[in-house]
Amino acid sequence: MTAKEHTYLGVPVKKPKVAFFEFTSCEGCQLQLLNNEATLVDFLALLNIVNFREAMSEQSDDYEIAFVEGSITRDDEAEQLKEIRARAQTLVAIGSCACFGGVNQLKNRFNDLAWVKEQVYGSHPIESREAMPLSAIVPVDLEIYGCPIKKEEVERVVTNLVLGKSIDYPKYPVCVECKANHNVCLFDLGQPCLGPITRAGCDAWCPSNRLGCWGCRGPAEKPNVRQLRQIMHEHGFSDEQMLDRLECFGGFGQYVSELKSASKE
Amino acid sequence: MKVSCNIKVNHLTRVEGHGNIRIRIKNGQVEEAGWDVVETPRFFEAILVGKLWENAPYLCGRICGICSIGHTLASIRAVENAFGIVPDRQTAGLRLLLKHMETLQSHILHLYFLAAPDFLHIGSVLPLVQTHPEVVQRATRLKLLANDACDIIGGRRVHPTRTVVGGFTMLPEKSQLALIKARLEAALPDLVKTAQLFQTFSLPDFVRETEFVSLKGRDHYPFIGGDLVSSDGVVKKEDEYLQMTNEYMVDHSTSKWSRLSRQSLAAGALARFNNNFAFLHPKAREVAASFSLQPVNHNPFMNNIAQLVECVHVVIDSIVIIEELLAAKWQEPRQPVIPKAGRGVGAVEVPRGILYHAYEFDQAGRITRADCVIPTSQNNANIHYDIIELARQSAAQQRTDAEIQRLAEMLVRAYDPCISCSVH
Numbered sequence: 118m119t120a121k122e123h124t125y126l127g128v129p130v131k132k133p134k135v136a137f138f139e140f141t142s143c144e145g146c147q148l149q150l151l152n153n154e155a156t157l158v159d160f161l162a163l164l165n166i167v168n169f170r171e172a173m174s175e176q177s178d179d180y181e182i183a184f185v186e187g188s189i190t191r192d193d194e195a196e197q198l199k200e201i202r203a204r205a206q207t208l209v210a211i212g213s214c215a216c217f218g219g220v221n222q223l224k225n226r227f228n229d230l231a232w233v234k235e236q237v238y239g240s241h242p243i244e245s246r247e248a249m250p251l252s253a254i255v256p257v258d259l260e261i262y263g264c265p266i267k268k269e270e271v272e273r274v275v276t277n278l279v280l281g282k283s284i285d286y287p288k289y290p291v292c293v294e295c296k297a298n299h300n301v302c303l304f305d306l307g308q309p310c311l312g313p314i315t316r317a318g319c320d321a322w323c324p325s326n327r328l329g330c331w332g333c334r335g336p337a338e339k340p341n342v343r344q345l346r347q348i349m350h351e352h353g354f355s356d357e358q359m360l361d362r363l364e365c366f367g368g369f370g371q372y373v374s375e376l377k378s379a380s381k382e
Numbered sequence: 383m384k385v386s387c388n389i390k391v392n393h394l395t396r397v398e399g400h401g402n403i404r405i406r407i408k409n410g411q412v413e414e415a416g417w418d419v420v421e422t423p424r425f426f427e428a429i430l431v432g433k434l435w436e437n438a439p440y441l442c443g444r445i446c447g448i449c450s451i452g453h454t455l456a457s458i459r460a461v462e463n464a465f466g467i468v469p470d471r472q473t474a475g476l477r478l479l480l481k482h483m484e485t486l487q488s489h490i491l492h493l494y495f496l497a498a499p500d501f502l503h504i505g506s507v508l509p510l511v512q513t514h515p516e517v518v519q520r521a522t523r524l525k526l527l528a529n530d531a532c533d534i535i536g537g538r539r540v541h542p543t544r545t546v547v548g549g550f551t552m553l554p555e556k557s558q559l560a561l562i563k564a565r566l567e568a569a570l571p572d573l574v575k576t577a578q579l580f581q582t583f584s585l586p587d588f589v590r591e592t593e594f595v596s597l598k599g600r601d602h603y604p605f606i607g608g609d610l611v612s613s614d615g616v617v618k619k620e621d622e623y624l625q626m627t628n629e630y631m632v633d634h635s636t637s638k639w640s641r642l643s644r645q646s647l648a649a650g651a652l653a654r655f656n657n658n659f660a661f662l663h664p665k666a667r668e669v670a671a672s673f674s675l676q677p678v679n680h681n682p683f684m685n686n687i688a689q690l691v692e693c694v695h696v697v698i699d700s701i702v703i704i705e706e707l708l709a710a711k712w713q714e715p716r717q718p719v720i721p722k723a724g725r726g727v728g729a730v731e732v733p734r735g736i737l738y739h740a741y742e743f744d745q746a747g748r749i750t751r752a753d754c755v756i757p758t759s760q761n762n763a764n765i766h767y768d769i770i771e772l773a774r775q776s777a778a779q780q781r782t783d784a785e786i787q788r789l790a791e792m793l794v795r796a797y798d799p800c801i802s803c804s805v806h
Contacts, residue, residue: 145447154522173506236428241631326537327551
């Protein structure tokens with residue numbers, strides 16, 4: 118299929134050269150790209166994929182858009198990320214690990230990497246540093262949030278990117294989408310939930326399946342964390358349970374420290 | 383002419399995670415060969431320490447993007463075993479159905495997207511979109527069915543939402559299950575065509591005897607819990623898993639290695655097939671027979687065929703499970719959880735082999751110690767010694783560099799390794 122066959126409002130659309138990379142992660146976000154089988158062929162037709170190690174053997178260093186999954190936990194990863202940054206016009210962080218550090222950054226909370234390594238590897242030497250999001254190493258142009266990312270959102274973002282349209286994220290919280298889906302409130306079902314403070318865009322994926330939100334997409338604009346803490350207490354949930362969710366993916370940085378100090382008072 | 387070559391494959395493609403193959407042959411003698419895992423560790427076992435029990439399945443599902451359902455179920459089983467919770471028949475049925483659908487999804491992904499391109503001499507499945515659209519459509523149809531079923535039962539195909547300690551947060555609509563059943567029935571002809579496709583491939587004739595480890599079936603082909611068995615005759619209880627895994631460190635790998643009675647062991651579809659052949663559905667056994675696959679088979683490339691055989695088994699078994707669920711009245715989805723101090727182990731057969739999660743809890747249900755033993759970490763030593771033997775045989779057969787590299791890559795892919803999982 119050639120680029121000429123793709124037009125938008127009568128204007129030909131160029132197929133960008135696209136590469137996929139992964140650092141410290143479960144590679145679930147890349148798998149999500151192969152999921153949504155119904156639209157997979159159309160989605161792939163938009164792009165000229167030159168690098169996707171998990172799915173193809175051909176590899177090239179000539180690309181315009183780089184999609185990067187995973188957090189950075191070793192020096193060689195940081196170096197490779199800098200190379201990718203230098204080659205790509207647009208660098209897109211995909212998933213919570215790339216955007217915030219993800220579940221990997223939970224090891225940072227001990228402030229004791231030696232103990233962390235010893236727990237898993239005993240005295241065997243192993244190289245690892247604090248888990249960091251991509252943006253701690255290089256400038257990132259776009260972030261696609263979620264653990265895992267939602268394919269529909271990726272398709273929308275990528276289509277807009279290819280067409281040169283603007284890309285907007287909701288500023289309101291997951292709670293809004295949850296209400297729109299006519300769900301019973303998780304708090305009324307006896308479950309803790311970060312829906313009131315977490316950035317929407319997932320269509321309340323977890324709450325719609327009766328699992329309280331764990332905040333994988335990071336904070337909504339001006340999240341009222343203090344008020345949520347009060348709601349948690351009113352429903353019998355401890356600061357510890359709220360903290361488990363707030364610190365899970367690394368998106369709530371300052372609010373985690375605030376809750377930790379508030380809960381000591 | 384004697385073979386000399388120096389093959390280095392850094393970050394092997396079409397596998398999950400990062401691993402390297404090295405083979406150096408000089409004048410027909412293998413000087414050095416092996417398998418290096420260079421994946422960065424995430425330290426899940428440390429991350430869990432101090433966390434309340436409810437974190438375990440939610441976090442541990444995220445060890446793996448491909449088998450997140452299997453990790454979640456193993457984690458749940460470990461917590462439930464520690465707290466003395468026994469799932470009711472409805473929960474057990476739904477979990478096994480969910481497990482089957484992950485097995486189908488993962489095996490189809492591996493067979494069509496990761497393994498098949500080697501046999502067709504192409505770099506990825508993408509060229510087939512133009513040349514053999516019906517093959518790609520069949521693969522995506524099977525994968526979509528499995529993924530849709532995972533969405534309906536587990537809430538989400540990657541990192542499931544409804545699976546919790548005690549049961550499920552909510553149940554599927556029975557009408558949705560009935561639709562899945564109809565699609566499963568329609569999938570059987572697609573699997574016949576898949577078998578016909580793989581009949582046209584020539585699988586390398588390579589044998590290195592090893593020890594196969596899996597769950598031990600009692601009256602059915604086992605996937606969730608029960609005794610552990612090896613093809614060398616070792617039998618252990620689920621909570622004695624450490625005696626089956628014997629993990630140790632090697633210098634050139636960030637993944638741990640395992641051994642049992644020999645220098646290496648193998649887990650996965652072929653291990654399950656070899657150890658539990660008698661419990662496979664007759665239709666699945668027919669497929670095995672059409673490839674002359676019989677237990678105990680020691681050709682690692684036959685793991686591809688064992689996966690195909692399992693696809694047939696899990697599809698037929700899923701139809702039976704759905705029939706039973708549809709005939710019964712829905713019970714409460716979730717039983718209450720009362721934490722207590724103790725230790726729990728969960729062993730689950732995930733697509734790539736037997737997976738163990740083990741946790742210790744204090745009185746409040748906080749994790750004091752965690753251990754996860756991954757199928758690919760159990761396989762890494764076996765892959766390593768297979769590569770050495772493959773290099774030796776290839777040198778004797780005077781193969782070219784390109785042939786040796788292609789065979790070595792295919793060999794590793796046949797294990798369908800989940801490398802980031804193995805390091806976790």
